[in-house]
Amino acid sequence: MAACVLVLATLTGLGQTAPRKSLQPAAVSNPHKASQQTPAVLSSAPAPIQINRIVILLDPAHGGLDTGSRISDATVEKDVTLSLAFKLRSLLSARGFAVVMTRDADSPTEPSAAGSPLTLDDRAGIANHAHAAACLLLHATGSGNGVHLYHSDLAAAPGELPVEPWLTAQAAWVPQSQRLEAQLAAALTRAGIALVTSSASVRPVDSLTCPALVFELAPHGDDPDSINDANYQQRIAQSIADALVFWRNQVQAPIQLSSTVSLPTTTTGQVKRPETQP
Amino acid sequence: MxxxxxxxxxxxxxxxxxxxxxxxxxxxxxxxxxxxxxGDATPLDAPTAMTEAVTMDLANDTDGAITANSRQIALPREANSRARALIDHLIAEYALPGSPHPLPSGSAVAEVFLLPLPAMGHAVDTSAAANSSGGFKATVPVASADPNALQPKEPGGELAVIDLRSTFVNQHPSGVEVESLTLLSILGTLHANLPQIEQVRFLVDGQARETLAGHADLLRTYPVRDTVSNPNGGQLNP
Structure with a gap:
């Protein structure tokens, strides 16, 4: 009988495939429409940009059904990002920061609608309302080594418009994001962490109105499970927290562009910004 | 008994x-x-020329760098097939054992469409009355007020719509770095060999898809550019 049970278990077990990531459909239609409806000539009065210098936004990516990348047989991305976020939160709180997290459990706790998980646009909304001095989107991967830091792939804009297109709201903040990236990179290099810095287009970073970075944690050796090493994560979190202490005195909001500036628009109706090299 | x-x-x-x-x-x-x-064996156009030197921007997961490498391969003459063959050769390179940016083997691209820029849309003509048969309304170019709107602003500039196969995308490794490197590698290789391509959009099995494997954005239009970076990962030409 035991053999029968064994065979039945084998049949049912082997028939399954590895769970794949299930991405929740993000609310992309409205932002697209919003960007298409952005007027080229804006007439509303600009509101001053405020930054809460003691607020840091942490976004542990994925969560719930969206497990993120499978780092090893026993490790998925959503758990690593949450673990790193907790370490960062405690270190930042000890340094006097107020930390806003988009989720502090496996599933996001504040769905946009009853029963629905947080979308990427929901996360961007939380970040933009916090007016944080820095927004860190935490990811993890099994490939590469050390830490991968990315700022938005958008071309830097000279300033912020009174009404920003949702999909390019980060453009005015790209110079600040690059400075933040340089600060974190210097701190991580001092700590002996292998580092890759570049630009990338990872939603929702392009929609954030704060100095924003995509922070991807990779293993520190050939073993993918080394990404779970508590000492390794703590060393990285310590470096980031120390760098952010200096950063809060340096962060500056982008200048406000005149409300009557007329910018050319693309064929899709989006405001076409001047191409400036970072 | x-x-x-x-x-x-x-x-x-x-x-x-x-x-x-x-x-x-x-x-x-x-x-x-x-x-x-x-092992999708959808045939490409048969090469009509001898092998030629092409530049491939190859990615390395270890240091996040993209380096230009020269290869001798035979390519079709027709631009669409040429673009598709270039990307298939690129992915085949990554599928080799010991690749610094390992990707699944097999055909990655179903089709590449090259469209003259600017790409124009059509909208329902609200001024036209519905016809008597089915209630359908005529469509007009979005920029119908401008008679030259449909002409490319820069002659020769094209938008490449790359239709990826779901068999490739579903097996692509997940991660910000690895996905970004795949896209940058494709953009850089197209830029080096087909300079008339100015922008790239990605589809998966003919449908828009949010991300490549959970991270890199596939909904946006990417400007084609030189993506070769220095060995430390910092891009020289962002």
Whole structure:
């Protein structure tokens, strides 16, 4: 009988495939429409940009059904990002920061609608309302080594418009994001962490109105499970927290562009910004 | 005299043998289907020229760098097929054992469409009355007020719409770095060999998809550019 049970278990077990990531459909239609409806000539009065210098936004990516990348047989991305976020939160709180997290459990706790998980646009909304001095989107991967830091792939804009297109709201903040990236990179290099810095287009970073970075944690050796090493994560979190202490005195909001500036628009109706090299 | 429990064990073992046989047959068929899906043999246009030197921007996961490498390959003359063949050669390079940016083997691209820029849309003509038969309304170019709107602003500039296969995308490794490097590698290779391509959009099996494997944005239009970076990962040409 035991053999029968064994065979039945084998049949049912082997028939399954590895769970794949299930991405929740993000609310992309409205932002697209919003960007298409952005007027080229804006007439509303600009509101001053405020930054809460003691607020840091942490976004542990994925969560719930969206497990993120499978780092090893026993490790998925959503758990690593949450673990790193907790370490960062405690270190930042000890340094006097107020930390806003988009989720502090496996599933996001504040769905946009009853029963629905947080979308990427929901996360961007939380970040933009916090007016944080820095927004860190935490990811993890099994490939590469050390830490991968990315700022938005958008071309830097000279300033912020009174009404920003949702999909390019980060453009005015790209110079600040690059400075933040340089600060974190210097701190991580001092700590002996292998580092890759570049630009990338990872939603929702392009929609954030704060100095924003995509922070991807990779293993520190050939073993993918080394990404779970508590000492390794703590060393990285310590470096980031120390760098952010200096950063809060340096962060500056982008200048406000005149409300009557007329910018050319693309064929899709989006405001076409001047191409400036970072 | 065979005891009852021995008979039960005997029939259980028989059931196990039969069950294992069925399992083997099912898994064998599943494996064959998987191999057939990967080995898509949709023919490209036959090369009409000898091998030529092309530049491939190859990625390395270890340091996040992209380096330009020269390869001698035969390519079709027609631009669409040429773009598709370039990307397929690029992905085939990554599928080789020991690749610094390992990707699944098999055909990655279903089709590449080259469209003259600027790409124009059409909208329902609200001023036109619905016809009597089906209630359909005519469509007009979005920028119909401008008679030159449909002409490329920069002659020769094209938008490449790359239709990726879901068999490739579903097996692509997940991660910000690895996905970004794949896209940058494709953009850089197209830029180096087909300079008339100015922008790239990605589809998966003909449909828009949010991300490549959970991270890199596939909904936006990417400007084609030189993506070669220095060995430290910082891009020289962002």
């Amino acid at each position: 065979i005891q009852r429990h021995q008979r039960i064990v005997f029939w259980c073992l028989i059931a196990c043998i039969v069950g294992m046989g069925i399992l083997l047959a099912v898994e064998r068929q599943r494996g064959r289907d998987r191999i057939q899906a990967l």
